[in-house]
Amino acid sequence: MAYGPDAALGGETALRRYGLDGDWAAEPVWLDLPHHRRVRRQPGIVIRRCRDLDGRLLGSREPPIVRLEVALLTVASRRPTTDAALALILDACRQRRTTPRRLLEELDRLRNLPRRRAITQVLRDANAGVESWLELVYLERVERAHGLPTASRQIVASVGGATVRRDCLYDPYGVIVELDGRTGHADVASQWRDMARDNAAAVDAMVTLRFGYQLAGDPCAAAAQVAAVLTHRGWPGHPTPCSPTCTVRAEGLGSPTARKRRIALPSSSRAD
Missing domain, CATH: 3.40.1350 (Trna Endonuclease; Chain: A, domain 1)
Known part of the structure; x- marks a missing residue:
């Protein structure tokens, strides 16, 4: 993989690899890297540096990939509107690819995630039966x-x-x-x-x-x-x-x- 063995598939690329339904483009490729890494940017690759990358990975998968819940929450937090972010999260739960409880547990570890408060509330509502935007x-x-x-x-x-x-x-x-x-x-x-x-x-x-x-x-x-x-x-x-x-x-x-x-x-x- 580009940028060495400690790079992991993340963001929309990870969601596409997990088979989550959505309009996920093949390019650019989203990669997560350890925070200390300094690398040269390459066309068609988006780099995101993480302080606790090892704690976000799914087992020992090859190539390395972040857990679905991590990818979903980070992609949702970058959506242009809060409604779009919440719709993406609810859609993933509706597809039975993850659960509100698992997302809430992951959210506890992502303390600085944008829109964290709104996402927390919608996940609590989803736990009570809300399935769509x-x-x-x-x-x-x-x-x-x-x-x-x-x-x-x-x-x-x-x-x-x-x-x-x-x-x-x-x-x-x-x-x-x-x-x-x-x-x-x-x-x-x-x-x-x-x-x-x-x-x-x-x-x-x-x-x-x-x-x-x-x-x-x-x-x-x-x-x-x-x-x-x-x-x-x-x-x-x-x-x-x-x-x-x-x-x-x-x-x-x-x-x-x-x-x-x-x-x-x-x-x-x-x-x-």
Whole structure:
């Protein structure tokens, strides 16, 4: 390997070698080197010097390579936005290539990692069942930001003999929230599966609300819809406006007249 036997594959090159799904370019090659090394730069190679490289390697692999969790966290920390960083981490967990617990353990050793606080929080949420960036948006910007009750997440259910997972379940009120990014919901078979799941929920007297990526652009509209349905189904609480311009109102959800008015949702705020 270039730069000698103490160089290790790192960054995007390591993720590509591990087979993690993603748009990983073959070049440049990312190499991690011991911090004391001083080397001449070469075209097509990106060097990153580490103080504890030996403690980051995966066993005695040849060529040397950093652990998947190290590569994932360092690549995520270099993403241009925090949302992009968190989406990458959640996607790796969704692919079952690693776990939130293993990433949290690795994070304890990377004390100076950029965006460490945000990554720690999303890994704790992932440990509680959040599996995608869209689910994270719903948890943070809809549920928590507007004082909605806490849903159970990734609940296993049986539909027609098949096992399915419900993204968010407000079990005391029979309300389900499904969060549909394009991945896993774009083909016809997946759409039929989603329809069967929603119909089965209706048979069990449960209401399903379904949101896509428009959720990120207008989380307040989604919160108003979820709060209205929860109130109609017996939730005794009140949503909390997240800002002075929030379209959610804490007052007026309790009466039957207000419930009906809230449930008559405007077409501009319906999920596609």
